Amino acid sequence: MYMILATIAGAIGGLYLLVKLKLPWLPSDIRFLKFLIGFGKEIETCKKKNILPIDIFEKTADKFTTKPMIIYKDVSYSFMEVDKMANKLANVACGLGIKQGDTVAILMYNEPAFVWAWFGFEKIGVEVAFVNFHQRKKTLLHSLTISGAKAIFMNSGIDLYQAIDDIANDLQDIALYTLEAQNSSIPSRFKSLSDDLKTAVDQRIPRDKRSSVNSKCTNCLIFTSGTTGLPKPAIVTHAKCMIGSFIYNYCHVTPDDVLYECLPLYHSAASLLGIGTSRKNGVTVVLSEKFSASKFFEECHRNNVTMIHYVGEMCRYLVNSPKGDYDTNHRIRVALGNGLRKDVWTLFQKKFKIERILEFYGATEMPAGLINIENAVGAVGRISPLFKRLLRIHFVKFDTDMDQPVRDENGQCIPAAPYEPGLLILTLSEKTPFEGYKNREDATKRKLIHDVFKKGDVYINSGDLFYHDEYYYYYFYDRLGDTYRWKGENVSTTQVANIITELPFIVDTCVYGVLVPGSEGRAGMATINLLDSEKEHPTEDMISKIEQQCINELESYAIPRFLRFTHMIDITSTFKQIKATLKKEGFDPTVVKEPLYYFNTKNQKYCILDKEIAMAIEEREIKL
Incomplete structure (x- = not known):
């Protein structure tokens, strides 16, 4: 008997040692697999029964009627109130002739109206374009036009009304509505729906108003940086919205949790994940207009926040901010987000005593x-x-x-080795479909790679490079070619280059992102080839015109922080700009012997960049 027990114990011990040494990832895989199976079953059930995200919200609202769903500027909006406002808006929209299958755009700041407008349109089967409120002029006009929106809905912010008013003559038959009461500050072309909403019935919309909508239909359009120079409307299906609402389940979310959300709702992170977990799990969302490092933990303390949603740049600001009274005086148990790099991670966790961090990678498409x-x-x-x-x-x-995968002598792609940067690609299949972009078949096709490992196979190109260690952990390395990330936003290099090159004295512009010590992401840099190729130094008038062009036509985060002037921009045999050397040289005056300028964000001017200025930027004495 003892011999048998000893043998069993030895076998168990040997198995444990084998797993520990040879398969250390197996226990984690089993836990993760268990979660995926449960998650997959729930998603499949929703698909079979045609349960949509708005159906889940209505069920949650019935369960948590008076519980706060949103806290905004210290005012609470219960699940029932959000549901009733969504019902009112849906009824008003129907009265305006907006119907199932139509597309509308919402241009709103982070405010409760964004949420109930989105939910209201979901109730009648209308797809919603989430327009970035930073966009202006040509970019804004493009986003609204390509979305196919028949109406634009707004709520507050005189600068947003002005942005639409500036392009209104080019919007053709797109109707303009505001949920605010009309006042003298709002241009007369905007029709106020304030009185209509007050008198509208707040009962649930009959489900037949969305009878033809299923999980594969478009829920919303979320704009991503365009490789051809302008934003692309990524198609987000109801199924993808459903998946987004599950992300917080990794941290064992409960209705008792309170989430602090200061990321912009027009991004998938805040809308699909943040609002998504509220609609599914009954979580209260403390919604902030925008991120503020000085107010962040004080607001979390005051509202008993248990979960926070971050992007890496946000965490860096918080780590570098002065010590505050509420740094550890909070109830935050988990931080979930993306872009938190190694150099900030440990500092962030230590300074603010946040036990668990869930870093993820995902792209809207x-x-x-x-x-x-x-x-x-x-x-x-x-x-x-x-x-x-x-x-x-x-x-x-x-x-x-x-700007393409490396292939072997047989034309097949080569797997990246440990610690070697590699492009993330995903098999295109029924289980992993690629919906692509609305009205942009060209961009959709460019996201696909063919004949990767065998003839006829098709993979989705993430556009991002990663590397992995010997333990199979993966780390973000870089964003490819035509986009870079700055201030938590993706910037299209082609869009910026096209806008700068519109100036008559510029023949070509190459835009790319460069690393700045102490900053998350990459700062924009434009290398400019003047029309007079013999002229290397720009005149003051040229610099002034570049300033105004960037300030007037670009979002604030997309304005290049550095300018470099050159005789010639190197290109490949297929006429693609070669950026690798430019990226490597960056804004270092000891390496770059051509004229350099930096953007003084305080004075909104481009100033000459020399060794002293470069050092001050690197030491964070000058903020970009």
């Missing part, structure tokens, strides 16, 4: 993402050999100069 459930510093997740097979995610070598 991508049908799948990664998430780090093990608190592994800097990682976006772990993809073991088992999960690589199950999830069909691959990382392949990429030539950044030629």
Whole structure:
């Protein structure tokens, strides 16, 4: 008997040692797989029964009627109130002739009206374009036009009304509505729906108003940076909205949780994940107009926040902010977000005593993402050999100069080795579909890579590079070619280049992102080739005109922080700009012997950049 027990104990011990040494990722995989199975079953049930995100919200509202759903500027809006406002707006919209299958745009700041407008349109089967409130002029006009919106709905902010008024003559037959009461500050072309909303019935909308809508239909359009120079409306289906609402389940979310949301609602992170977890789990969302480092933890303390939603740049600001009374005087148990790099992660966790961090990677267009459930510093997740097979995610070598994957003698892509940057690609299949972009078939096609590992296969190109260590943890490395991330926003290099090159004295512009010590993401830099190729130094008038062009035509975060002037911009044999060397040289005056300028954000001017200025930027004495 003792011999048998000893043998069993030895076998168990040997198995444990084998797993510990050879398969350390297996226990984590089992936990993750268990979650995925439960998650998958729930999603499939919703698809089969045609349960939409708005159906889930109505069920949640019935369960948590008087519980606060949104707290905004210290005012609470219960689940029942949000539901009734959504019902009112849906009824008013029907009276305006807006019907199932139409598209409308909402241009609003972070405010409760954004949420009930979105939900109201969901109730009648209308797809909603979430327009970035930073956009102006040509970019704004493009976004509204390409979305196919038949109406624009706004709520507050005289600058937003002015932005629409500036392009109104080019909006053709798009109707303009405001939920605010009409006043002298609002241009007369905007029709106020304030009185209509006051008198509208707040009963639930009959479900037949969305009878033909299913999980594959478009719920909303979320704009991403355009590789052709202008934003692309990514199609977000009802199924993808449903998936977004599950992300917080990784941190065992309950209705008792309170989420602090200061990210812009026009992004998928705040809307699909933040508002999504509220609509699904009954979580209260403390909605902030915008991120403020000085108010962040004080607001979290005052509202008993238990979860926060971040982007990496936000965490860096918080770490670098002066010590505050509420840094550790809070109830935050988990932070979830993306872009938190290794150098900030530990400092952030230590300074603010936040026990758990869930770093994830995802893109609005991508049908799948990664998430780090093990608190592994800097990682976006772990993809073991088992999960690589199950999830069909691959990382392949990429030539950044030629802007394409590296292929072997047989024309097949080559898997990236440990610590070698590789392009994330995902198998295109029924389970991982790619909805692409509305009215942009060209952009949709460019996101697909063919004949990757065998003839005829098709993969989705994430546009992002990662590397992994020997333990199969994956880390974000860089964003490819035509986009970079700055101030928590994606910036299209082509859009910025096109706008600068509109100036008559400029023949060509190459835009790219450069690393700045102490800053998250990459700061925009434009290398400019003047029309007079013999002239290397720009005149004061040229600099002034570049300033005005950037300030007037670009979002504030998209204005290049650095300018470089050159005789010639190098290109490949296929006429693509070569950016690798320019990125590497950055804004270092000891390396770059051509004229350099930096954007003084305080004075909104481009000033000459020399060694002293460069050092001050690197030491964060000058903020960009």
